[in-house]
Amino acid sequence: MILHPTELLGILAKPTEYYNESYRENHDPEIDKVLQFGRDHGNVFGRLDRTDLKAFIVPECVGEGGLTEPPNKYVKKASEVLRGELGIAYDCEKCRSDKKERCKGIQPANHDFQDFESLIRILYQIRCNLFHGEKLDPNEWQKKRNQKLVRKGNIALKIILEEVAGE
Ligand SMILES: [Zn+2]
DSSP: OOOOHHHHHHHHHSOOSOTTOGGGGGGOHHHHHHHHHHHHTGGGGGGSOHHHHGGGTSSSOOOSSSTTOOOOHHHHHHHHHHHHHTTOOOSSTTSOHHHHHHHHTOOOOSOOOOHHHHHHHHHHHHHHHHHHTGGGOOOHHHHHHHHHHHHHHHHHHHHHHHHHHTO
């Protein structure tokens, strides 16, 4: 299954209804496609700025909604894989304490993420949150964090699409 770059852009740009229903993840053809894209283009990972990528996993996992909403189990697993890849030793250690408590209760999904695949999964979550409106959070800390995620996400996505288009 080959996902064309413009198709990825379409998926990332299209508001949908079901992104917060993580229990559907295993059966969601759209997420399957997104993850497959990540596996198909693993070579792109090395062309991304590793410092920029830290924004997606530091100081905490991208949640499934606003404020202290913890990540879903796939994003949690993807965050662990990405931290390992980027040499970040702590695991949610610097997470805000109230969110950390909730994150602790999430058992990472049993999914064998590759490095680029894990990044793509997190970017997909940011996009989902954006379209679901959590990025409009009134909380100042959250607002700044959201802005950073979207900014860094756009930077990464631009490079990804250019690289894939040139392959
Ligand atoms: Zn966490």
